[in-house]
Amino acid sequence: MHMANIGEFNLIAHLTKNLSAHDDVLLGVGDDCAILDVQSDLLLLATCDSQVEGVHFTLHTSSPEQIGRKALAVNISDIAAMGGIPRYALVSLILPSTLSFGVLERIYVGMRQEAEQYSIAIVGGNIAGSGKAEQLVIDITLLGMVERGHALTRQGAHVGDTIFVTGSLGDSAAGFYTLLHADRPYPQDAMQALRLIHQVPRPRVQEGRALSQLGPQIVTAMLDISDGLSGDLAHLCERSQVGVRIEVGQLPLSAALLAIATTAAQDPLAWALHGGEDYGLLFTVVAGKEQEVIKAVRVVSDTPVTAIGKVCSPDEGMQLLYPNGHGEKFIPDSWDHLKGK
Amino acid sequence: MHMANIGEFNLIAHLTKNLSAHDDVLLGVGDDCAILDVQSDLLLLATCDSQVEGVHFTLHTSSPEQIGRKALAVNISDIAAMGGIPRYALVSLILPSTLSFGVLERIYVGMRQEAEQYSIAIVGGNIAGSGKAEQLVIDITLLGMVERGHALTRQGAHVGDTIFVTGSLGDSAAGFYTLLHADRPYPQDAMQALRLIHQVPRPRVQEGRALSQLGPQIVTAMLDISDGLSGDLAHLCERSQVGVRIEVGQLPLSAALLAIATTAAQDPLAWALHGGEDYGLLFTVVAGKEQEVIKAVRVVSDTPVTAIGKVCSPDEGMQLLYPNGHGEKFIPDSWDHLKGK
Numbered sequence: 001m002h003m004a005n006i007g008e009f010n011l012i013a014h015l016t017k018n019l020s021a022h023d024d025v026l027l028g029v030g031d032d033c034a035i036l037d038v039q040s041d042l043l044l045l046a047t048c049d050s051q052v053e054g055v056h057f058t059l060h061t062s063s064p065e066q067i068g069r070k071a072l073a074v075n076i077s078d079i080a081a082m083g084g085i086p087r088y089a090l091v092s093l094i095l096p097s098t099l100s101f102g103v104l105e106r107i108y109v110g111m112r113q114e115a116e117q118y119s120i121a122i123v124g125g126n127i128a129g130s131g132k133a134e135q136l137v138i139d140i141t142l143l144g145m146v147e148r149g150h151a152l153t154r155q156g157a158h159v160g161d162t163i164f165v166t167g168s169l170g171d172s173a174a175g176f177y178t179l180l181h182a183d184r185p186y187p188q189d190a191m192q193a194l195r196l197i198h199q200v201p202r203p204r205v206q207e208g209r210a211l212s213q214l215g216p217q218i219v220t221a222m223l224d225i226s227d228g229l230s231g232d233l234a235h236l237c238e239r240s241q242v243g244v245r246i247e248v249g250q251l252p253l254s255a256a257l258l259a260i261a262t263t264a265a266q267d268p269l270a271w272a273l274h275g276g277e278d279y280g281l282l283f284t285v286v287a288g289k290e291q292e293v294i295k296a297v298r299v300v301s302d303t304p305v306t307a308i309g310k311v312c313s314p315d316e317g318m319q320l321l322y323p324n325g326h327g328e329k330f331i332p333d334s335w336d337h338l339k340g341k
Numbered sequence: 342m343h344m345a346n347i348g349e350f351n352l353i354a355h356l357t358k359n360l361s362a363h364d365d366v367l368l369g370v371g372d373d374c375a376i377l378d379v380q381s382d383l384l385l386l387a388t389c390d391s392q393v394e395g396v397h398f399t400l401h402t403s404s405p406e407q408i409g410r411k412a413l414a415v416n417i418s419d420i421a422a423m424g425g426i427p428r429y430a431l432v433s434l435i436l437p438s439t440l441s442f443g444v445l446e447r448i449y450v451g452m453r454q455e456a457e458q459y460s461i462a463i464v465g466g467n468i469a470g471s472g473k474a475e476q477l478v479i480d481i482t483l484l485g486m487v488e489r490g491h492a493l494t495r496q497g498a499h500v501g502d503t504i505f506v507t508g509s510l511g512d513s514a515a516g517f518y519t520l521l522h523a524d525r526p527y528p529q530d531a532m533q534a535l536r537l538i539h540q541v542p543r544p545r546v547q548e549g550r551a552l553s554q555l556g557p558q559i560v561t562a563m564l565d566i567s568d569g570l571s572g573d574l575a576h577l578c579e580r581s582q583v584g585v586r587i588e589v590g591q592l593p594l595s596a597a598l599l600a601i602a603t604t605a606a607q608d609p610l611a612w613a614l615h616g617g618e619d620y621g622l623l624f625t626v627v628a629g630k631e632q633e634v635i636k637a638v639r640v641v642s643d644t645p646v647t648a649i650g651k652v653c654s655p656d657e658g659m660q661l662l663y664p665n666g667h668g669e670k671f672i673p674d675s676w677d678h679l680k681g682k
Contacts, residue, residue: 006442012466015449022462025429034464036429038486040381048431048465048482054472088366088377090389092433092480108356121363123375124389124482125353131395133474139433141389141465141482145379 009235030239031153032081032223033144042145047078050139053096061179064103066199068110071138074226076118077203077279079144081224083152083212086144086205089115090124094137097129107138118205150212152222152283157240161220161284161311164293166207166303168254169229170268172198173275177264186263190256201279206300208281214289214296222283228276230332233318236282243316246309246330249323273320274333284311350576371580372494373422373564374485383486388419391480394437402520405444407540409451412479415567417459418544418620420485422565424493424553427485427546430456431465435478438470448479459546491553493563493624498581502561502625502652505634507548507644509595510570511609513539514616518605527604531597542620547641549622555630555637563624569617571673574659577623584657587650587671590664614661615674625652 006014016029026043027035033045051057051071062070072089079086091111095104115122120142130136175194178186204224211219221240225232229251233244251272261268280303285293290307297305309321318330357370367384368376374386392398392412403411413430420427432452436445456463461483471477516535519527545565552560562581566573570592574585592613602609621644626634631648638646650662659671 008468011445012468015446016463016466019453019463020457022460025462025464028462028464029466034429034431036464036484038379038381038385039383040379042380044379044385044484046429046431046465046482046484048433048467048480050433050435050467050469050480052435052469052472052474054474055470088375088387090375090387090482092389092391092482094391094393094435094478094480104352105356112360116361119363121366121369122357122360123366123369123377124387125357125370126389126391127349127353128391128393129396130474131393131476133393133395133471133476135472135474135476137435137478137480139389139391139435139478139480141387141431141433143377143385143387143484 027153032078033084035151041148043148043151045079045082045084045144045146045151046141047075048139048141049075049078050137053136059103062199064106065110067138068107069114069200071140072111072114073201073203074279075140075142076205077201077224077226079142080203080205080208081222081281082146083150083208083222084144084146085209086118086120086142088121088123088143090141091122092126092139094128094130094135096134096136098134099136146212150215152212152216152219154221154223154236154239156216157221157236157242157284157311159242159311159313160287162287162290162307163244163246163309163311164283164285164305164307165225165252165280166204166297166305167278167280168252168257169278170257170271170275171254172201172277173271174257174260177266178260181264184263187259190259193256194260198277201277203279204281204303207297207303210296210300211281211283211293214293218286218289219293220284220286222281225278225280225282226276228274229272229282230274230330231276232282234332237314237318241314243312243314243318244309245312245316245319245321247321250306250308252304252306368494373419374425376492382489384489384492386420386423386425386485386487386492387482388416389480389482390415390419391478394477400444403540405447406451406454408479409448410455410541412481413452413455414542414544415620416481416483417546418542418565418567420483421544421546421549422563422622423487424491424549424563425485425487426550427459427461427483429462429464429484431482432463433467433480435469435471435476437475437477439475440477487553491556493553493557493560495562495564495577495580497557498562498577498583498625498652500583500652500654501628503628503631503648504585504587504650504652505624505626505646505648506566506593506621507545507646508619508621509593509598510619511598511612511616512595513542513618514612515598515601518607519601522605525604528600531600534597535601539618542618544620545622545644548638548644551637551641552622552624552634555634559627559630560634561625561627563622566619566621566623567617569615570613571615571671572617573623575673578655578659582655584653584655584659585650586653586657586660586662588662591647591649593645593647
């Protein structure tokens with residue numbers, strides 16, 4: 001049996017099944033970050049994510065600075081998804097011998113800019129050659145901190161909670177589409193905006209912090225949208241043992257996305273439902289607390305926060321409800337790094 | 342200019358030059374681990390190291406279980422080199438689509454065995470496909486803890502200190518040689534012993550702990566021997582701004598190493614001076630405290646501890662002194678992951 005038939009998440013679950021329990025590991029493999037009790041007032045958050053040339057990026061569709069920024073940003077997003085403060089990064093590079101020093105310097109410039117922006121210290125650097133594979137890999141571990149009792153995980157969603165997302169959905173996927181199919185007459189402003197969202201995603205640290213300050217009694221679960229709405233909702237359902245009903249008419253689609261979809265003759269809804277790498281936050285809120293939560297985010301951010309559905313019983317699974325009353329099963333179809341699409 | 346002309350350590354130093362200072366980063370890039378103040382009684386140690394197929398290992402010369410063990414062991418050794426306790430591992434895998442599920446499972450079994458042995462919790466798992474490169478990469482970040490005031494770094498060696506190593510030198514390189522040149526009539530016991538040292542290095546956590554309990558007032562500097570004695574002494578000299586005089590007659594060479602060298606018609610001293618991946622500890626001790634230190638290690642370990650030379654002024658650089666009184670410049674010639682040998 002080969003990896004591609006199993007899929008990334010099943011594989012991780014299988015390999016890490018029945019790991020020994022440790023009292024100081026409050027949350028292990030399976031969420032955006034691990035939560036570790038290091039005998040401080042604050043809990044330690046730890047996450048790692050790699051970017052592989054030809055899989056996650058190419059030097060044709062992103063600048064070296066953008067590649068560096070994004071490699072760190074996707075990890076910052078995991079800390080944001082727990083409501084934490086990103087603090088320390090360890091950067092491991094696998095370098096092809098063919099990569100020029102100038103390109104590597106520019107990747108590092110991007111990474112350092114991103115680190116500066118979030119006051120992250122780069123505290124570790126490891127470099128290895130790629131040997132014959134001649135493929136660039138940027139693998140980053142990011143550590144962060146969060147107040148005790150305030151980390152938001154994928155586990156706490158309850159039936160009746162309202163489901164929210166920050167920002168709009170599918171923009172990154174649409175931007176990526178224009179990079180892969182560059183020869184269409186896209187509207188320039190929309191194309192540039194969506195490409196930038198794909199190339200340099202903005203992790204939602206401020207928004208995550210505002211939500212974690214409210215605490216898990218109000219914001220019951222949270223994760224970032226890295227695999228696409230459908231895939232990340234599936235993670236939420238699995239970890240919280242719930243189902244979800246998503247109102248298609250409520251999904252926040254940007255004007256730029258709609259413009260690009262028209263030129264590309266693509267379904268904008270497919271991008272919004274399944275497109276990965278938006279790096280917005282997906283979270284659930286106790287019924288009745290919606291306005292309080294919206295206000296708390298508005299204090300720190302202009303990013304819109306949109307209610308897109310309700311948490312329901314696990315028997316109901318994942319459902320899409322259309323404005324005309326039609327309902328259908330919402331089948332995850334998001335990016336898997338082993339299976340591909 | 343290409344990477345291979347610069348070398349791993351110069352490259353890291355260049356890329357991480359003038360990083361912003363952060364009050365809670367007590368030690369950043371450039372030592373075995375970073376030291377982080379997370380407002381706990383203990384300091385947090387963080388290190389990352391990758392193992393790349395075809396560069397650090399092959400599936401022909403190590404079993405999958407050995408590859409998994411070693412990937413974690415080389416990181417444990419970095420925590421040991423600061424005198425810390427290893428605690429939390431994050432495992433990032435880049436998987437070729439051609440790798441069988443069974444082989445991956447066995448790699449993970451090895452990694453989990455190694456983790457169990459040192460009571461390490463595996464708290465993060467990330468998997469990405471390798472795309473066209475079809476090359477396996479195991480990249481691990483390991484976190485550990487050490488008491489305040491007890492971390493041993495590469496920076497504290499002073500003129501007059503005595504230089505020690507644990508265990509014998511060059512065994513891993515000799516074992517690797519027999520794997521690459523498998524057709525010679527090596528003595529079986531010696532061959533098996535040295536191959537195992539190469540395939541499953543034993544990190545010196547107990548010894549490191551005993552040394553860090555004595556504190557940096559007695560054990561002034563420490564690092565692990567991963568790049569080879571000459572390369573790691575060069576790191577010590579650079580970070581502590583000192584020189585070293587090494588007594589060739591004092592270097593601990595194992596009987597197995599000498600036996601293999603005879604069959605292979607190789608210079609055993611070259612392996613001892615430059616061979617990497619022994620993962621013993623290299624440390625410096627204030628003059629007059631040598632016996633106290635030797636005794637402290639003996640309480641926790643049967644591993645021999647050997648004085649091999651003295652710290653001298655930086656003007657003297659690195660010198661080798663032979664038993665016949667001859668002296669020569671000791672020129673580092675150790676493994677560089679970008680340059681190769």
